Amino acid sequence: ADNAAILLLQRYPAMPVVEFLNDELAGHTRMLHRVMAEERFPAPWGPLIEAMAAIRAQYYQTSTSRYRSDDAGGGQRAPA
Numbered sequence: 001a002d003n004a005a006i007l008l009l010q011r012y013p014a015m016p017v018v019e020f021l022n023d024e025l026a027g028h029t030r031m032l033h034r035v036m037a038e039e040r041f042p043a044p045w046g047p048l049i050e051a052m053a054a055i056r057a058q059y060y061q062t063s064t065s066r067y068r069s070d071d072a073g074g075g076q077r078a079p080a
Contacts, residue, residue, distance in 0.1 A: 029053070 008017045032053055041049065 029057075 005017045005021055008015060032049070036046070036049060040046070
C-alpha cells in the first residue's frame, strides 16, 4: 500500500491518499470477513484465507516502518 500511496501522491498531490487507501483496505477486509462468515470453504482454503487475512493485517500495520516516502528515499526500501 505504501508504494501505491507514493504513486498516487505523485500523480494527485492534493488527494488524501492515506485515508483513501485505508478506506479501500477496510472495505476489502469487511467483504472478506462477510464471505468467510457466509461460506464454508473446503480444506485447506478456510484456514489459508484466515492466515492470509492475519498476515495482511500485520503487514499493513508495520509497512510504514519498512518504506520511506520522502524525496531522499525515493520510495525505496528502508534499511533493515
